[in-house]
Amino acid sequence: MSDTGGRDRQATPMPNDMNARELGRWLWRQLTSMRTALVLLLLLALAAIPGSIVPQEDVDSIGVSRWQDAHPELTPVYEKLGLFSVYDSPWFSAIYILLMISLVGCIVPRTGVYWRALRAKPPRAPRNLSRLPEHAAYTTHDGGADVLERAAAELKRRRYRVVVGEDSVSAEKGYLREAGNLVFHISVLVVLVGFAMGGLFGYKGGVIVVEGQGFSNDLTQYDDFVPGSMFTATDMEPFSFTVEDFEVDWLTEGPRAGMARKFVSTLGYQETPSSAVKSYDLRVNHPLKIGTTEIFLIGHGYAPVITVRDGNGDVAYSGPTIFLPVDETFQSFGVVKAADARPGQIGLEGEFYPTFALGDGLPRSSFGDLADPVLSMLVYTGDLGLDGGGGESVYVLDKSNAEQVLKEDGKPFRLDMREGDSIVLPDDLGTVTFEGIERWNKIQISRTPGKLIALTGVSLALLGLCASLFIRPRRVWVRTRRDENGETVVDLGALDRSNGGDPERGEHELAAITLSLQGTGKVSP
Amino acid sequence: MTDASWEVLSNQAVAASGVVYFLALLAHLVQWAGLRRLPAEQQVTSGRIAMAGRLGVLLTVVAVGVHLIALVGRGMASDPNRVPWGNMYEFTLSGTFFVGLLYLVFLRRFKLEWMGPLVVAFVLSMMMLAVLWLYEPVAPLTEALYSYWLVIHVVSAVIATAAFTLGGLCSVLYLLKERSRAERGYLARLPGLTSLDRISYRMHAFGFPVWTFAVLITGPIWAHEAWSSYWNWDPKEVWAFITWVVYAAYLHARATAGWKGRNAAIVALVGLATLWFNFIGINFFSSTSQHSYAAPAAIHSTTTEVS
Ligand code: HEM
Numbered sequence: 001m002s003d004t005g006g007r008d009r010q011a012t013p014m015p016n017d018m019n020a021r022e023l024g025r026w027l028w029r030q031l032t033s034m035r036t037a038l039v040l041l042l043l044l045a046l047a048a049i050p051g052s053i054v055p056q057e058d059v060d061s062i063g064v065s066r067w068q069d070a071h072p073e074l075t076p077v078y079e080k081l082g083l084f085s086v087y088d089s090p091w092f093s094a095i096y097i098l099l100m101i102s103l104v105g106c107i108v109p110r111t112g113v114y115w116r117a118l119r120a121k122p123p124r125a126p127r128n129l130s131r132l133p134e135h136a137a138y139t140t141h142d143g144g145a146d147v148l149e150r151a152a153a154e155l156k157r158r159r160y161r162v163v164v165g166e167d168s169v170s171a172e173k174g175y176l177r178e179a180g181n182l183v184f185h186i187s188v189l190v191v192l193v194g195f196a197m198g199g200l201f202g203y204k205g206g207v208i209v210v211e212g213q214g215f216s217n218d219l220t221q222y223d224d225f226v227p228g229s230m231f232t233a234t235d236m237e238p239f240s241f242t243v244e245d246f247e248v249d250w251l252t253e254g255p256r257a258g259m260a261r262k263f264v265s266t267l268g269y270q271e272t273p274s275s276a277v278k279s280y281d282l283r284v285n286h287p288l289k290i291g292t293t294e295i296f297l298i299g300h301g302y303a304p305v306i307t308v309r310d311g312n313g314d315v316a317y318s319g320p321t322i323f324l325p326v327d328e329t330f331q332s333f334g335v336v337k338a339a340d341a342r343p344g345q346i347g348l349e350g351e352f353y354p355t356f357a358l359g360d361g362l363p364r365s366s367f368g369d370l371a372d373p374v375l376s377m378l379v380y381t382g383d384l385g386l387d388g389g390g391g392e393s394v395y396v397l398d399k400s401n402a403e404q405v406l407k408e409d410g411k412p413f414r415l416d417m418r419e420g421d422s423i424v425l426p427d428d429l430g431t432v433t434f435e436g437i438e439r440w441n442k443i444q445i446s447r448t449p450g451k452l453i454a455l456t457g458v459s460l461a462l463l464g465l466c467a468s469l470f471i472r473p474r475r476v477w478v479r480t481r482r483d484e485n486g487e488t489v490v491d492l493g494a495l496d497r498s499n500g501g502d503p504e505r506g507e508h509e510l511a512a513i514t515l516s517l518q519g520t521g522k523v524s525p
Numbered sequence: 526m527t528d529a530s531w532e533v534l535s536n537q538a539v540a541a542s543g544v545v546y547f548l549a550l551l552a553h554l555v556q557w558a559g560l561r562r563l564p565a566e567q568q569v570t571s572g573r574i575a576m577a578g579r580l581g582v583l584l585t586v587v588a589v590g591v592h593l594i595a596l597v598g599r600g601m602a603s604d605p606n607r608v609p610w611g612n613m614y615e616f617t618l619s620g621t622f623f624v625g626l627l628y629l630v631f632l633r634r635f636k637l638e639w640m641g642p643l644v645v646a647f648v649l650s651m652m653m654l655a656v657l658w659l660y661e662p663v664a665p666l667t668e669a670l671y672s673y674w675l676v677i678h679v680v681s682a683v684i685a686t687a688a689f690t691l692g693g694l695c696s697v698l699y700l701l702k703e704r705s706r707a708e709r710g711y712l713a714r715l716p717g718l719t720s721l722d723r724i725s726y727r728m729h730a731f732g733f734p735v736w737t738f739a740v741l742i743t744g745p746i747w748a749h750e751a752w753s754s755y756w757n758w759d760p761k762e763v764w765a766f767i768t769w770v771v772y773a774a775y776l777h778a779r780a781t782a783g784w785k786g787r788n789a790a791i792v793a794l795v796g797l798a799t800l801w802f803n804f805i806g807i808n809f810f811s812s813t814s815q816h817s818y819a820a821p822a823a824i825h826s827t828t829t830e831v832s
Contacts, residue, residue: 034781041774042792045767045799052763052807059758087758191741195756204754255664261671285672285750296753444753451755458742462734469730469776499726499780 031098032105040099047095051086054078058085100189107185114178121163122172125477129493134506136492136514144480144488147517151478154516158509160476168479177498180467183460190457197450200230204446209243210303210320211439216240217293222445235447237291241269244279246300246439250369258328260368265297265441282443292447299442301325302332304352304375305435310341311428317341320438323352324395330354330368335397336377337384346429347384348415349397350377375434377415379405379425405429472498474506476513490517528602532663535598539618539656542591546625546649549584552577553642557711565713581641582632588645589625596622602663610679611666616804617655621648623687631691635724639715643694674747681739682765685732686800689772692728693797695721696790703787722786726779729793733772740765764803771796 018026030036055063064084068075082089129135140147144167151169152162160171205225209215217239219225249262265282271290280288288295303320310316316338323334336348355367356374363376385398405413405426415423417434424431476494483489492514496506526534559574569575596619599609609615628644631637666675698712699721705712715721744765745755756762775792778784784792 034777035784038774038777038781038784041770041777045770045774048763048767048770051758052760056758198755251665255662259665259667261665261667285674285747287750287753294753298753446753448749448755451749454755455742455746458737462737462742465734465737469734499730499776502723 028105031102032109037099037102037106040095040102044095044099047092048086050083054083054086056085056087058087100192103185103189107182107189110178111182114182117178118175122161122170122475124165125168125170125479126493129477129479129491132493132495133503134494134496134510136510137490138514138518139483139487139489140518142488142519144482147480147488147490148478150517150519151513154513155476155478158513160474167481168477171476172474174471174473174498176467177471177473178468180464180469180471183464184468185464187457187461187464191454191461194450194452194454194457197453198228198448200228201235201450202446202448203227203231203235204444206298206442206444208301208322208440208442210322211243211246211441214240214242215443217445237293237447238272239269239290239293240273241267241295243441243443244268246441248300250367258367260300263297263300265300267295282441292449294446294448296444296446297441298444301330301440301442302352302354302370302373303438303440304334304373305438306336306348306375307433307435308336308338308341308346308348308430309433310338310346310430311343313430314340314342316346316430318435320440322394322440325368328368329365331365333395335395337394337397339384341430344381344429345384345402346425347380347397347399347402348377348432349380349399350375350415352376370437373419373437375415375417377432379413379415379429379432381405381427381429469499472496472502474498474509476510478513478517490514492517526601528604528663531598531602535595535602535663538591538595538598539652542588542595543649543652543656545584545588545591546645546652549581549588550642550645550649552581552584553645556581557642560714561710563709565709578638578641581645582629582638585625585641585645586629588648589622589629592618592622592625599663603665605665607666607671608676608679610675610683611664611670612659612661614655614659614661616679616683617651617659620683620686620690620804621651621655623684624648624651624690627684627687627691631728635727636716637724639711640691640694644691647690647694672747672750674743674750678739678743678747681735681743685736685739686804688728688732688735689797689800692725692732693794695725695728696793696797699725699790700787700794718786722779722789725790725793729772729775733776736769736772740769760807761803764799764807768796768799768803771799 055067057064071078078084082091086092126132130137148164148167148169152164152171155162155169155171158173160173161175162169162171203226205222207215207221207223215221217236219233219236243265245264245266247262247264247266248260251257251259251261263284267280267282267288268277269280269288269290270277282288282295282297284297287297301323302325303322305320306317307315307319308317317336317340321334321336323332325332331354332352334350334352336346338346338348351363353363353365353372353374353376354369355365355371357364357366357372359366363374380397380399380402382403383401385401407413407426413426415432417423417432419434419436422431422433474494474496476492479491481489481491492510494506494510496502556574556577559577560569563569596609599615599618600607603611610619624644625648628637628640698715699718702712702715702721703718707713716724740762744762748757748762749755771792775789775796778789778792
């Protein structure tokens with residue numbers, strides 16, 4: 001059965017002596033053999049495991065730093081092995097590239113074989129039909145030609161491709177199985193191409209926007225931005241939007257009390273600077289599509305409005321300050337850097353509790369909504385490293401050259417404030433005022449070119465797969481001969497060539513064909 | 526009916542279906558105890574033993590029906606109403622339901638009567654585990670789960686899981702029967718090795734496209750809607766991918782000389798192990814997974830990702 005191509009192609013034993021050409025051919029046969037494909041698949045599965053155990057740079061970069069802090073000895077080894085980005089590592093890539101080569105080496109010859117098989121006639125009947133796994137025979141007064149004619153009609157009715165010979169009929173069906181199998185394997189390649197395009201030409205970025213403020217799609221406005229390696233900034237669509245309103249619904253009772261849901265962020269947006277302003281209710285699972293770019297709401301939090309006046313009474317810092325939530329109670333962490341404060345720079349670092357509570361003597365938040373908001377911050381002064389010009393994160397206060405502001409008794413001076421409170425700092429450093437609270441949204445923006453290709457690929461793969469798994473290629477032969485009594489002996493045989501086989505169904509079909517040829521009894525479908 | 530009474534109904538239906546599954550198990554045990562005494566070739570189509578077998582199937586049908594009521598009640602008890610697969614307890618409840626249902630659907634087609642006692646025992650013990658250790662009161666879902674993709678994605682994943690589980694059961698029996706020389710008893714009465722291998726293949730062949738649909742089509746589409754990226758190598762995704770690749774290897778194994786039968790059965794069981802590990806393990810061991818149902822997230826964790 002040469003027309004199943006790769007199926008019968010097994011790794012051949014290595015010959016003892018051969019030249020370079022032969023060696024190359026031998027290697028190629030090894031690489032494109034079914035067994036190699038199987039081993040490579042198992043290897044791929046194995047190689048994917050570490051990425052689910054060791055934190056991954058692309059998925060959880062904070063987790064990576066935490067892990068590295070906890071395992072200083074292992075870190076360099078892991079780094080060498082690429083264990084913090086398994087799916088980009090050379091060894092992972094090697095496996096799937098080998099698999100892809102093997103795949104191409106498998107598809108190309110099989111397509112040729114299939115193409116020839118498609119145009120070939122169903123093969124001639126084997127000499128001895130009774131050797132086939134499914135067979136039947138009967139004797140009749142009908143003439144041989146008559147029986148074969150009826151057999152051909154019956155098999156055609158059953159959607160077989162039929163060839164009538166001198167004393168036999170050959171029939172075959174289920175050609176689409178192999179086609180489905182080829183489509184499936186080719187589609188795997190298509191999906192990878194689509195996927196790669198997204199990675200190469202697309203981008204993904206995030207920005208935190210405070211309610212009432214806006215964003216325009218420009219590289220400089222992103223907080224974090226991950227471009228594909230072939231991405232150019234001219235690919236960015238010139239839209240802009242403003243977060244006009246943000247609403248969230250807090251559950252106050254039931255087993256999930258404290259959970260937030262029904263997030264709605266009302267955006268006013270323009271597709272281009274000259275187009276009209278439209279409005280969109282941005283929700284989880286309902287991204288806004290502008291051209292080929294998509295905008296997602298993926299997070300929210302609080303931005304206490306803080307004003308710092310310095311020792312001279314001048315405003316050194318004022319505005320909504322983004323605090324990042326650390327858990328579901330929205331206890332949040334944030335930093336204020338007043339670089340222009342005189343006589344000394346002022347840095348604040350601490351927590352915001354939307355609903356202040358004391359648990360085990362420690363301050364915490366008991367609920368994510370603003371029931372009793374409290375801001376609690378420690379104060380630093382001196383050189384906060386703010387003049388170095390960029391580079392430092394707005395969420396981290398560099399305290400290495402600063403000193404903490406203390407109370408007279410030597411304990412840290414802490415600002416514990418409710419909305420509207422103003423506190424005078426010791427040593428004439430200035431005043432801090434907690435003016436109010438605003439909200440922010442974390443907006444994710446991404447472009448993924450090639451996604452339609454990938455989607456078409458997976459859908460085709462699924463169709464091909466179903467054809468490959470469920471279409472059952474079969475061959476049926478009917479042969480007649482005349483016995484010594486002058487009667488016609490009819491031999492039938494069938495071969496199920498599918499992988500799953502279904503002997504009962506096959507026998508059932510053969511019995512039905514036999515019955516219908518005999519012209520007795522009912523013809524079952 | 527109020528939400529609270531739906532929840533009560535669901536809990537009662539779980540208990541009731543457990544009892545009926547237990548009775549079905551008893552009926553099958555009576556049947557197989559009787560069959561033990563007879564030579565393996567002897568077919569039994571009438572008499573007390575056959576009656577017990579038929580009763581076992583009938584009771585299983587009833588139990589699966591009541592099981593369905595438990596699921597519906599669970600969904601109706603939530604506000605807003607939803608599909609009953611939002612946490613581990615509900616997953617286990619729906620997963621076992623589909624195991625029972627698929628068994629009944631394929632019962633005639635693949636002649637699965639011999640599977641009855643094992644399927645019923647499996648479903649019953651998983652349900653007991655769920656009630657004892659996984660029970661959670663009805664609760665609303667986190668925001669990202671409110672999507673019709675929840676229905677499509679999860680139902681296909683659960684159906685594929687059930688099919689793979691039944692296929693894995695056949696593979697285990699294949700490996701056991703291969704080593705057994707018994708002339709009577711359960712193993713001796715199972716279908717022959719070729720048939721077991723084939724039934725296992727067909728369960729997997731049914732499960733694989735469904736899993737492909739769940740993991741590689743609806744999963745990415747939904748992940749994109751909710752979290753803005755199609756594929757993130759999140760631990761749950763990694764393991765779903767691993768499962769997919771292992772089952773692809775299984776299908777290859779069956780078409781590779783020297784791998785059919787025994788080796789293929791082993792690959793299938795490796796696949797099943799990755800599948801269950803993903804379902805059970807990842808929820809407990811991974812805190813970074815966005816799929817973790819162990820704790821509710823804000824919208825989700827990327828709010829803390831900003832650096
Ligand atoms: C990306 C890697 C691959 C995946 C995910 C994959 C997946 C599959 C699946 C799911 C099937 C089952 C369909 C069926 O039984 O008809 C299959 C069958 C098959 N694959 Fe692959 N495959 C891959 C690579 C390869 C390679 C590299 C080869 C060539 C050596 C190959 C050759 C075959 C053949 C010949 C069959 C048909 C087996 C049969 O006759 O049943 N595959 N593959």
